[in-house]
Amino acid sequence: MELATAYQKLGADVTVIEQREDAMPAYGASVTEVVRERAKDLGVEFAFGLTAIDWEPAGKGLTLLAETDDRTVAEFGAETCLVAVGREPVTDTVNLAAADIETDGRGIIITDNKARTSADHIFAVGDAAGDPMLAHAAFAEGEVAAEVIAGEPAALDHRGVPAAVFTDPEVGTVGLTEFEAREAGFDPVVGEMPLRASGRAMTLGDTDGFVRVVADNDGGFVLGGEVVGPEASELIATLGIAVELGATLEDVAKTIHVHPTLSEAVHEAVKNARDQSVHC
Known part of the structure; x- marks a missing residue:
């Protein structure tokens, strides 16, 4: 797309x-x-x-x-045909079995949260190590691997890794959706802010989309979010930080956002999840 x-x-x-x-x-x-x-x-x-x-x-x-x-x-x-059916690792060109490196049925190298393979002295990062198969995730995985090799304490939790689709409008996602949160045993609460209610989106003439945040109803911890609209790839980082730090809805709601900006939509979505929104 x-x-x-x-x-x-x-x-x-x-x-x-x-x-x-x-x-x-x-x-x-x-x-x-x-x-x-x-x-x-x-x-x-x-x-x-x-x-x-x-x-x-x-x-x-x-x-x-x-x-x-x-x-x-x-x-x-x-005139031209593009086949876009996803990514797969190219791991069948080397003899991984000779190094006792385990892979799954798709050829993905199995790693732990330190990027270590089944062979303790060998590490794998990026697409070869499977989802999310994103450049920025691979960078982080590489840093973790280097730190672990150097004897430093490090690990990566992919739950806070955001993803973006650079369509028009853009799409940004991080963490769990409402369905995934429920499947994981949470009691999710959802807040949403339509961009048609955003003053900044209106001045840009680009009001298609929304910001949605998912949190745990019990503790209020932010579990994930979705952004569809202009600069979604930038806005999703705010929710990514919230997921990574274990922030609550209250933490984000009490963080003052600049007016008039698109980031206010994130603020409003969080406040909407707490029944405190002003604009939606």
């Missing part, structure tokens, strides 16, 4: 073919809806419930073949 929106803005005619029934199936419906509808407004076309199975040369371009669950085949003509 990142490249779909980028190329559409550059003047290309983009069609997204998705096996699932929505554009970003890894995210919740409310997140996906905002991104999908903005992409449609830009002119991106979608074909859901189709699996790409093959392609054939056609003039200066190609014909992509995709099929439905009932094996009906659809054809799409294009």
Whole structure:
């Protein structure tokens, strides 16, 4: 979706073919809806419930073949086709077994929170060590590994690692969603601030999206959050800090945010979770 929106803005005619029934199936419906509808407004076309199975040369371009669950085949003509089906580690090019390094069924090297593999003197970081397969997570994993090798106390908790999707609008996530929190045994409370109520978003002319925060109803600890909208990749860091430090809703609510800014939406979402919001 990142490249779909980028190329559409550059003047290309983009069609997204998705096996699932929505554009970003890894995210919740409310997140996906905002991104999908903005992409449609830009002119991106979608074909859901189709699996790409093959392609054939056609003039200066190609014909992509995709099929439905009932094996009906659809054809799409294009100049270029991008296959974007996720990441996988490239660990089968070295003989890991010879070093007693264990991997899982996907070829991911199994590590602990210190980046150590099953061979105590060997460490693995980045995509080879599995999710979240993000550059900034890999940087942090590398630092932890270096500190542990140097004999320093260090460990990494991935719960506080934020992620971003650079679509239009952007998406930022960290920690647990409401569903994940409930599955983990928490009694979650959710606060939300729609950007249409944000003065700064209104002056930017970009009010599609929201800030959502998830916390434990018992202790008030911030468990996670989602941001959809302008600068979501920047705003999510605030909630990432809250998750990492074990901050409560009260801690964030009592932290004064600058007016008028987009970060106020984070503040309002937190206050909304405490039934204290002013603007939503």
